[in-house]
Amino acid sequence: xxKGELAIVLHAHLPYVxxxxxxxxxxxxxxxxxxxxxxPLLELLERSHKAPCQNPKITIGVSPTLLSLxxxxxxxxxxxxxxxxxxxxxxxxxxxxxxxxxxxxxxxSHQLDQWxxxxxxxxxxxxxxxxxxxxxxxxxxxxxxxLPILRENPQSVRGQLLTAVREHTRIIGAPxxxxxxxxxxxxxxxxxxxxxxxxxxxxxxxxxxxHASPRPxxxxxxxxxxxxxxxxxxxxxxxxxxxxxxxxxxxxxxxYREFHKDLGWVLSEEELRHLGINESRPLCLKLxxxxxxxxxxxxxxxxxxxxxxxxVKEHASEYLKGRRAQFEQLSKSLEMEVPPLLVAPFDAxxxxxxxxxxxxxxxxxxRQGGEGDISFTTLxxxxxxxxxxxxxxxxPSSWGxxxxxxxxxxxxxxxxxxxxxxxxxxxxxxxxxxxxxxxxLRVLKQAARELLLSQSxxxxxxxxxxxxxxxxxTRIHRHLDRFWSLIRAIDGQVDLTESNLLLLEExxxxxxxxxxxxxxxxxx
Numbered sequence: 412x413x414k415g416e417l418a419i420v421l422h423a424h425l426p427y428v429x430x431x432x433x434x435x436x437x438x439x440x441x442x443x444x445x446x447x448x449x450x451p452l453l454e455l456l457e458r459s460h461k462a463p464c465q466n467p468k469i470t471i472g473v474s475p476t477l478l479s480l481x482x483x484x485x486x487x488x489x490x491x492x493x494x495x496x497x498x499x500x501x502x503x504x505x506x507x508x509x510x511x512x513x514x515x516x517x518x519x520s521h522q523l524d525q526w527x528x529x530x531x532x533x534x535x536x537x538x539x540x541x542x543x544x545x546x547x548x549x550x551x552x553x554x555x556x557x558l559p560i561l562r563e564n565p566q567s568v569r570g571q572l573l574t575a576v577r578e579h580t581r582i583i584g585a586p587x588x589x590x591x592x593x594x595x596x597x598x599x600x601x602x603x604x605x606x607x608x609x610x611x612x613x614x615x616x617x618x619x620x621x622h623a624s625p626r627p628x629x630x631x632x633x634x635x636x637x638x639x640x641x642x643x644x645x646x647x648x649x650x651x652x653x654x655x656x657x658x659x660x661x662x663x664x665x666x667y668r669e670f671h672k673d674l675g676w677v678l679s680e681e682e683l684r685h686l687g688i689n690e691s692r693p694l695c696l697k698l699x700x701x702x703x704x705x706x707x708x709x710x711x712x713x714x715x716x717x718x719x720x721x722x723v724k725e726h727a728s729e730y731l732k733g734r735r736a737q738f739e740q741l742s743k744s745l746e747m748e749v750p751p752l753l754v755a756p757f758d759a760x761x762x763x764x765x766x767x768x769x770x771x772x773x774x775x776x777x778r779q780g781g782e783g784d785i786s787f788t789t790l791x792x793x794x795x796x797x798x799x800x801x802x803x804x805x806x807p808s809s810w811g812x813x814x815x816x817x818x819x820x821x822x823x824x825x826x827x828x829x830x831x832x833x834x835x836x837x838x839x840x841x842x843x844x845x846x847x848x849x850x851x852l853r854v855l856k857q858a859a860r861e862l863l864l865s866q867s868x869x870x871x872x873x874x875x876x877x878x879x880x881x882x883x884x885t886r887i888h889r890h891l892d893r894f895w896s897l898i899r900a901i902d903g904q905v906d907l908t909e910s911n912l913l914l915l916e917e918x919x920x921x922x923x924x925x926x927x928x929x930x931x932x933x934x935x
Contacts, residue, residue: 415738415750416788417650417780419773420614422591423449423759424474424555426869426886427921429483436882441480442493443695445533448763449481450522451770453536459777460545467777468787471759472549472591472614473537475578476867479921482582487531494523497696500686504674504698511698511714538583547789550579550587550610553922556866557819559598559807560828564835566842567866568601570929572608574863577924589613589790593868595646595756596809596816602641612642612790614756615805618814620645622806629801632741632751634793636800643805644790649737650755653730654772657765658704661730661772666715666722668767669699672708697767723768727775734785749797750786756810824874827887834862834894841898842930851901853912855927858897860919865890893919 425444428437459467480486501516529536540546552558553574561567572590580586589612590605597619605613617631620643627635631645657663675683675694683691699711700719734753741751762769780787811818820828838859846852865887873883893915900907 414784414786415734415741416752416786416793417734418468418470418644418752418754418788418790418793419776420470420472420591420644420754420756420790421452421759421762422472422474422551422756423477424472424551425477425480426867427476427479427554427864427919429480429486429918429920436879438486438489438493439693439695441486442490444760444764445490446494446497446519446522446695447767448760448770449533450525451763452759452773453533453540454525455770455774456540456545457536459774460540460543462778465777466787467545468547468789468792469545469773470547470549470589470789470791471537472551472589473579474551474555474591475553475575476555476921478534478578478582481533490531491523491526494519494526497694498523500674500688500694501696503686505678505682508674508698508713511716512696514716515696515698534582538585541583541585544792547589547791548579548583548587549589549591549790550575551591552593553578554863554867555593555869556863557593557596557816557868557871558601559596559809559816560820561831561835561866562598562601563832564839565604565933566839566930567831567835567862568604569608569933570838570859570863571866572604572610573929574859574922574925576608576610577926578922581924591756594809594811594819595619596811596819597643597805598807599804602637602639602643602805606640611640612644612794614644614646614754614790616808616810616814617645617648619643619805619808620803622808623803624806625803627801627803629745629747629751631754632745633747633749634752634790634797634800635803635805637804638802642794642800644752644754644793646756646810647753650734650753651757653726653733654755654766654769655757655761661722661726662761662766662769663701663704664722664726665701665703666718667701668697668714668719669701669708669711670697670765670767672699672711673697719768720771723771723775724779727772727779730772731776731780731785738785752788752793754790818875819868819871821875823877824871827871827874830887830891831866834865834891837895837898838862838930839932841901842927843932846901846927850909850912852927853916854897854901854907856925857912857915857919858894858901859925859927859930860922861890861894861897861915863922864919865894890919 430437501512504512552571673693674696700714808814870883899905
């Protein structure tokens with residue numbers, strides 16, 4: 412039987428949604444990700460690592476903004492009460508939901524126990540899994556800026572990369588060697604910027620390798636390297652489609668939990684008041700299953716976890732069978748000196764948030780895949796074992812539709828680009844003229860934070876998708892307005908008091924080691 416390696420790569424990211432407003436949409440966004448994705452993900456990896464005959468390996472790119480949220484002491488203190496409230500709500504739901512609600516409440520209570528056991532320090536758990544060789548932790552651009560769009564001011568790209576490396580090192584305790592490029596987006600020459608930031612490998616969409624120059628001999632089934640010293644891995648669509656697609660893949664199975672039907676929209680106003688809630692709003696609690704694609708949300712049946720677990724086992728077996736078939740075919744068509752590599756990258760929140768059974772599916776893959784013909788690996792381990800890589804120049808690409816940049820640059824969001832360009836140039840100009848005192852240094856550092864926060868590609872994505880667009884516009888304008896106010900304060904055009912600066916530093920309190928030299932002019 413042909414053998415090969417499977418590298419599952421997860422992109423763990425949230426924009427900086429820290430809010431001083433208790434119970435805000437942004438706060439729910441983060442806490443729901445903890446509850447549904449990151450806590451289950453950590454637990455499955457720790458259990459699989461301890462289980463006999465299993466050798467779990469996975470690559471996870473954790474964005475600096477998510478790391479900042481995970482390490483935020485105030486958010487850590489708030490999460491237990493947020494989770495406890497949902498456990499209490501599940502105990503009060505109407506009788507018709509009581510059985511499935513009880514099961515979910517038990518799961519959330521277990522999460523609460525696990526959280527309290529480590530005082531909410533998930534960073535330590537990620538770092539320990541990296542030390543054990545289970546996880547290869549990558550960084551990302553500092554605020555998930557879409558780098559091809561920021562390239563007009565090279566310092567904007569440099570600021571995104573260097574800030575990311577610095578923050579990852581500070582929080583994890585070890586520098587990253589690889590990077591998940593936001594949206595897998597690449598442009599010519601980006602590899603030099605990556606290398607100069609101390610990073611040595613990244614993931615691209617398949618287009619980036621298949622249209623590389625020269626065309627790689629082994630296509631996407633082996634990494635390539637550039638003359639600037641950076642290795643690139645290509646996404647294998649055959650390994651991702653069965654898991655990624657809600658309609659054509661596993662997440663859309665009738666037995667799995669329905670994502671779109673939240674309990675907060677199901678209960679009547681009277682029932683919500685009985686739970687102590689005065690308005691209809693998402694509760695981040697879902698008790699229904701997909702049922703079928705033709706049915707509307709009102710027709711969804713109550714979730715059955717036993718039925719879903721059986722489907723997970725069947726889908727894991729089917730997925731591994733598909734990868735074995737790929738390896739068999741590749742062994743016949745490609746004469747490779749090493750086993751072919753399948754790189755399967757996904758958004759981490761697919762596992763648990765969008766697809767509730769996703770973490771259970773991963774655990775089942777590690778359990779069933781321990782037979783030896785499929786080796787799970789990390790990108791770092793691949794590069795350690797393969798000393799000879801073909802030299803190629805990757806093609807500009809992204810993992811958007813068609814491999815192009817248009818999802819992040821179109822009629823809905825292109826207005827942001829000149830705003831970023833103007834602000835980026837102002838930052839470079841200000842960093843080239845110097846500062847006069849410590850207060851100005853603080854102001855300029857805060858301006859850099861606001862510039863980075865405005866550049867998050869999440870806001871462009873939301874504007875294009877048409878969801879919560881007002882939130883996206885508000886966030887962009889908030890950070891750009893703050894940036895310009897800070898720059899004008901340094902130039903003496905507006906007054907900025909110590910107390911006002913402290914307020915900004917308290918609200919947007921990430922990247923404590925930010926360096927304004929990252930935006931200094933780049934020597935020719």
